[in-house]
Amino acid sequence: KAGVTQTPRYLIKTRGQQVTLSCSPISGHRSVSWYQQTPGQGLQFLFEYFSETQRNKGNFPGRFSGRQFSNSRSEMNVSTLELGDSALYLCASSLGSGSSSYEQYFGPGTRLTVT
């Protein structure tokens, strides 16, 4: 089974621009969660999508948004980029329901640098 894939792997943007990151979950997984990882804050939860609906949301400003498509692929968008948005963005997929739903498997991440 193919793992979680994320594109692009690296991205450099300037302040004020917007960016869209993509995540394809493991086949059969319906839940996709997004995390931001920075040296100062560690891994922080952004939001989770399940069956095309945002099911949970972390404590991030409205500039961070996402969506999920019918094939469970998810995109995350950040508008009006700030220097502090430079981070590794990880997505994780899981079944989303049932007894094994707790196990989340991470993609390789997208390294975003904002200059």
Next chain:
Amino acid sequence: EDKVVQSPLSLVVHEGDTVTLNCSYEVTNFRSLLWYKQEKKAPTFLFMLTSSGIEKKSGRLSSILDKKELFSILNITATQTGDSAVYLCAVLQRPASNNDMRFGAGTRLTVKP
């Protein structure tokens, strides 16, 4: 405020040593605790613990949860240089539809030859 605290923050050992990593938590509606290993990019799943006192093992790694004292430990025996990584613990909360994992800061383990 919910928190997950890992200790130590970093650890340097030599091959063959045994290490114990700690994770304590204070969260409402605890559901499960998970351990991940992060080398260069994506964290890889190690264990999920839901019940107290039941040890989970995978090769040289083992982990156990104490829900009364609110902590978990991750043991690695006969360490190898390939065990060098950041080990993350994360907590899941109820309800079951909540997949928001709260992570600790991680323990950076360095295993020297």
